[in-house]
Amino acid sequence: MPTYHYRCRNCGYDFxxxxxxxxxxxxxxxxxxxxxxxxxxxxxxxxxxxxxxYRTDGASTSSK
Incomplete structure (x- = not known):
């Protein structure tokens, strides 16, 4: 079940x-x-x- 974030514009209560x-x-x-x-x-x-x-997961380099 999704969780929603609400805020009251009157008193500023967050829940x-x-x-x-x-x-x-x-x-x-x-x-x-x-x-x-x-x-x-x-x-x-x-x-x-x-x-x-990640940088370390780049394409492998092969020698020719």
Whole structure:
């Protein structure tokens, strides 16, 4: 289940919530009870696996 990050525009409260894709977004702040909550979007984490991502993984040099 994905985890979403929310922030209240009224009081600035930050929180995360696990929700299904079919759930409605949260709009009411759990701290101040105002309808000022919005999702915070950020870049997803990137994880490089396998060869070819590091300087030492470059193409092998062959002697002619």
């Amino acid at each position: 995360t919530m696990q929700q299904s894709f079919s759930d409605d977004p949260i709009t009411v702040c759990p701290e101040c009870a105002q309808e000022q909550v919005r999702k915070v979007y950020s870049a997803p984490p990137i994880e490089f696996k396998g060869s070819g991502f």
